[in-house]
Amino acid sequence: LVLLLIPHQKIFSGEESEEVLKRKEERRREEEQQKADVEARKKRLKEIEEELQKQKEQERLRQQEEAKAREGKDQKYDHQRREILIKIREEEDRFYRILQELEIKWEDKYKDTLLTQGATSVVSSRRSSNG
Secondary structure, X not given: OHHHHOOOOOOOOOOOOHHHHHHHHHHHHHHHHHHHHHHXXXXXXXXXXXXXXXXXXXXXXXXXXXXXXXXXXXXXHHHHHHHHHHHHHHHHHHHHHHHHXXXXXHHHHHHHXXXXXXXXXXXXXXXXXXX
């Protein structure tokens, strides 16, 4: 009865049939292929992680360089701003010195005019009282 159910298998004492050996070999190959696939996926995943890490590092360096460039521009801008403020203060000082000089000249001229007019008035009033 058993021989009728499995006609393609040969029954030997302790030996496996050719069909069983083929299936075992096929399973072994499939397992090896699956292991190789798993290893390949692990390797690819590791490569992707390394690439991502590399990209992160490059981005960090790029941002750092941009920050340094901005800092350099800011320092340049601050330096230019200070130079302009110094020039403005120098021009302002110059302006006030000139203004002060003009005020002194104007006051001197005004005093001279008052003295001249005062002397002329005194002479005029002496002439009219003498006459």
